[in-house]
Amino acid sequence: MICPLVQRTAVFINPDRSRVLIRPFRPASEQRIVKIIARLIALSEAEIERLHRQVMEEFAERHQRAKALFLERFESVRSFLMTDLELSEARRIVIGAYFTHEYSLEAAALFNPSIVAHPDQVGLEPGALRFVLSLRATGEGHVSSITFRTGVITADGTISINPPTRFVSEAASVPGAIYERSRFARQLSERGYAGEYSRSTMAAVPERFSLDELRSALSLVKNQIEQTEPNCDAAAVILDLALSNYQTRFAADLRMSERVIFPRSPSQSNGIEDARFVAFKHADGTRTYFATYTAYDGRVTHPQLLETRDFVDFNFITLSGAVVQNKGMALFPRHVGGRYAMLSRQDNENIFIMFSDDLHFWSTATLLLKPTYDWEFVQLGNCGSPIETERGWLVLSHGVGAMRKYSIGAFLLDLKDPTKVLGRLREPLLTPAEDEREGYVPNVVYSCGGLVHGRELIIPYAVSDYATRFATVSLDAVLDAMV
Numbered sequence: 001m002i003c004p005l006v007q008r009t010a011v012f013i014n015p016d017r018s019r020v021l022i023r024p025f026r027p028a029s030e031q032r033i034v035k036i037i038a039r040l041i042a043l044s045e046a047e048i049e050r051l052h053r054q055v056m057e058e059f060a061e062r063h064q065r066a067k068a069l070f071l072e073r074f075e076s077v078r079s080f081l082m083t084d085l086e087l088s089e090a091r092r093i094v095i096g097a098y099f100t101h102e103y104s105l106e107a108a109a110l111f112n113p114s115i116v117a118h119p120d121q122v123g124l125e126p127g128a129l130r131f132v133l134s135l136r137a138t139g140e141g142h143v144s145s146i147t148f149r150t151g152v153i154t155a156d157g158t159i160s161i162n163p164p165t166r167f168v169s170e171a172a173s174v175p176g177a178i179y180e181r182s183r184f185a186r187q188l189s190e191r192g193y194a195g196e197y198s199r200s201t202m203a204a205v206p207e208r209f210s211l212d213e214l215r216s217a218l219s220l221v222k223n224q225i226e227q228t229e230p231n232c233d234a235a236a237v238i239l240d241l242a243l244s245n246y247q248t249r250f251a252a253d254l255r256m257s258e259r260v261i262f263p264r265s266p267s268q269s270n271g272i273e274d275a276r277f278v279a280f281k282h283a284d285g286t287r288t289y290f291a292t293y294t295a296y297d298g299r300v301t302h303p304q305l306l307e308t309r310d311f312v313d314f315n316f317i318t319l320s321g322a323v324v325q326n327k328g329m330a331l332f333p334r335h336v337g338g339r340y341a342m343l344s345r346q347d348n349e350n351i352f353i354m355f356s357d358d359l360h361f362w363s364t365a366t367l368l369l370k371p372t373y374d375w376e377f378v379q380l381g382n383c384g385s386p387i388e389t390e391r392g393w394l395v396l397s398h399g400v401g402a403m404r405k406y407s408i409g410a411f412l413l414d415l416k417d418p419t420k421v422l423g424r425l426r427e428p429l430l431t432p433a434e435d436e437r438e439g440y441v442p443n444v445v446y447s448c449g450g451l452v453h454g455r456e457l458i459i460p461y462a463v464s465d466y467a468t469r470f471a472t473v474s475l476d477a478v479l480d481a482m483v
Helices: 030-041 045-062 066-080 089-098 181-190 196-203 211-224 229-243 475-480
Strands: 007-013 020-024 100-104 109-117 129-138 144-153 159-161 178-180 208-210 246-249 259-261 272-281 287-296 301-308 313-318 340-344 351-356 366-369 379-382 387-389 392-400 406-413 421-424 451-453 456-463 467-474
Touching: 007 159, 020 066, 030 066, 030 089, 045 066, 045 089, 066 089, 066 100, 089 100, 109 272, 109 451, 109 456, 129 272, 144 272, 144 287, 178 181, 181 196, 181 229, 196 211, 196 229, 208 211, 211 229, 351 379, 366 421, 387 451, 392 421, 392 475, 456 475, 467 475
Parallel strands: 109 467
Antiparallel strands: 007 467, 020 100, 109 129, 129 144, 144 159, 144 259, 178 208, 246 313, 272 287, 287 301, 301 313, 340 351, 351 366, 379 392, 387 392, 392 406, 406 421, 451 456, 456 467
């Protein structure tokens, strides 16, 4: 059958270099920190006042909490002062500014979007839908973070994006994270660390333990067990695992577009990539927004999960199990047969499906689809979580063909048994148009998730790993075209 006609919209989201995040700057050595502080301490109060005025004139309007952030940065280096003498506020602000810098989140790209219904649908015209759009922002050093936009789809399908402000802020860490010993021990075992060092550490913490209690246990075990190289490695893995499971909270008055999830754990140190958000409906009717994403530490990738109910409080979770590997995991929006279900790509080529009773652990995977048509001969993958329709689970897919060109297709799975493929498109829904071929990575269209509004399928998609665009297509036409 002929592939249904996709309509590209005029909605285009380009990266904006002016959206800068204020970030800690820490020289490589403690000696340099001491030297910088000593030079600033040596300045007269008049010279400090001049520097203070200069810093605030240049940066106070570029950030919402510049003064408070500079003072926070001063506190982070206070221990390097050679005296307990109380410093003036101006001097503390200046010292803090010397250990702070700006990071342009979107300097390189703003792409790989995912879309879900907004948790707040109040105040809309009949038939309209408010949405949250997540985007992968990439800046200096190719470090990726998650940023957001909001918008509305009207009853007639018109899409509008709320203009963002120039401000962006990170969430604050929520102190007091508690870990469950049995789950933590299982995660270590799944990673191949079930030896004496791990067992002794787990035996030294209570059933529910804090990060401080884990550090104490590690110190205790270090003194008890002879330090061989594998043991040292186990200690680092144990601590990294704890640091990769954490909670953050945004200030409630921040606009959605002003919130950015920036890498902060060891596993994310070089980026948070390709978040696939889904509004997961629980058996009691409540919803949680989950997102599978790829954490990158500069050497290997780690499939991980975040959850939120309101896009203010976020919980970051490591995924474990034999089939937690590669990229592109996508969670189904509800339980299937009483279990969690997930699409994945273990072998960098085919699409698999997985089921689990525990959201954190995935042990087995079943092959679902192989590359079949010429536009997908190199590789198949999903473009976000499955979308439930009355005729089956609709999955947007991506295929890679000649010249590493990425296209977006679709296939359909049985609602009760999604291991059954009911149909797929012979031809892609979207391939790069002539004006979409140039970018950070040429000849690519890609999405991390669409949604259905009325009888229209809404597809936000990346343009050559640089910018983001929207397309729409009739849901019925897509379903009818499946073979």
